[in-house]
Amino acid sequence: MHSPNLSRRVFLKASGGVLAGTLAFASGPIALLAPSRSWALSLESLSSRQGEMLLAITRQIFPHPDLEDAVYAMVVKSLDRKAADASLHALLKEGVGALDASAGGDWLALDDAARLEHLAPMAGGAFFETVRGDAVVSLYDNPLAYVHFGYGGAEGDGGYLSKGFNDLTWLPEPPKPQGGYLPYESAG
């Protein structure tokens, strides 16, 4: 027989699902970065259904119509990692189950507006706050999000001094400060 620990690990592994999709915007900035149009994420703790639900829930909480599912999947990935903890796993499972139950069995079958109607009353509760609290970090703290929203991230590490720190041209140019402007200009 396996030891109980090993059995549990095997069980969890077996219970892990897969989340997959295709980029919606073939010529968007993320597609230019991505090696292929389809993407997949294997889950350690959550089932495929739970993964799909959490992705769709996050889309309701932080709705960005033009943001790829591949970026929302970052939230599922983060929650899946945290769900290695049994109590968090239970919280997510119950929350997803409650949403399905509220929708009469299949929340994902509802249209956008109806999904929100069933989700909104859960705001402030432990399940909703767990997903929101994770997503407000994991959705926006990754290079795909940086590209989508137009943030330079680690590109700034070398400095923007010669890379457009003052390239705004749609407002009047401020007067040149006394003693020159840039570090290599001489005073006067």
Next chain:
Amino acid sequence: MAMTDNQQTFAHDDDNVVVVIGSGAGGGTLANELAQQGIDVVVLEAGALHTTADFLADEWASFAQLAWLDTRTTSGSFRLARDFPNLPAWIVKSVGGTTVHWAGASLRFQAHEFAALTNYGEVEGANLLDWPLGYDDLAPYYARAEQRMGVTRTNGNKGLPGNNNFKVMHAGAQKMGYSCDTGHMAINSEPRDGRAACQQRGFCFQGCKMGAKWSTLYTELPEGIATGHLELRPESHVARIEHDDSGRVTAVVYYDVDGNQQRQRARLVAVAGNSIETPRLLLNSASSRFPAGLANGSGQVGRNYMRHMTGSVYATFDEPVHMYKGTTMAGIIADEARHDPSRGFVGGYEMETLALGLPFMAAFLDPGGWGPRFTGALDQYDHMAGMWLVGEDLPQEGNRITLNPEVTDRYGLPVANVHYDDHPNDVAMREHGYRQGAELYRSVGAKDIYEVPPYPSTHNLGTCRMSERPEDGVCNAYGRAHEIPNLFISDGSQFTTSAAENPTLTIVSLAIRQAEHIGQLMLRGEV
């Protein structure tokens, strides 16, 4: 090679050393100034030694590396108690303290701000008091601090170039009739003092990798070590300060890098742990002789906690801005910093550009927020400009740091509870600032305006305040405890009132003045 590798070391039973607790703006400056006078100093710093090469261009990863994350608790009506109940302050646990994280704004206080009670009069609910020193007393030390820190637009240092966020503020300022420039910043606009010029990275809060921004990490501390009179001990968490039967402090008990308890004897102790840890340490050092905590005969230790009136205004435009490119605090407007009660509040506030990266914008835009209004702001992130409002916060007796007996740290010591209620004056000033900021951005075509609540506080002030009379405060005009002649307060805890300006330049100036005073007291054999 780490700066501590070949430093002079002192024995734990050497009772001739001055022990400085904390290595930030106050502690780091004081320690170097003492060492320059040939006085032996041991600096105990709770944080680890990170060098400029370790700094990360990644907001959350850097936060995990540098921020003071030891548990604190909160109470009171301020919104942070709800949104970030265990993170009332955004300060640094690392060698160099919060000078690693600060944005560099180096503004002198205005003369009238040193006499807030006299100039503002009694304000209901506030515990206003005049400082026991005036602007003229501090002016020569401001000049020395500006020279040492390389503040722009002083000592012939030219101003920094303005980035895109500055251009938006500047154009709006013209419409409003405000003056606006790139300010007095302790950031090199040209190579100076062996340090590089600002390269406009936009990661001022994450530690300046170029070393262009002044920080005690790579200025005061190595200079002090080079004298052979300063020993820096990182990862040394101070637990309590001990005293003898005469009521003079004699030693500092701390936990070293391995978690072992150590006792460093001391001739004099200077506390500079920032305005939450400094009173916590004095309170945790209570003894049978000082049952309410060290230097607390007045009951004022921990009281009058000030965090500045703050708030931010972000605005979106049809055209792109990319505010994250370049110096975080790139422009300053001081027109509202005056005292003009006709606006409905006493004291004033500064308007300073501020930019957050995408991860922190999501975290701080509207903590707890969700839905289309929230995401609509982030959808316009690259078309957004922003400013921070920072103004005078009135001292209140009930706003205070206390020990929380229910929650202890890893050494079993009670953690600090931070209690804060907004004063109506702060609320009125914030509303005024929101209005002026919004009007400024609308004057140059803003589409949406976002009024952002205060971030976890980087300016923490006033919890061991200076006072003329011992019953009104904790220390005198030199930061010397009223009750204990060889105990000094050396950080922003000393501030009698907060003034409108960013506090670092004043903390450094007070530390230079205090070091001179301690040197004189030692020469006279008084400590």
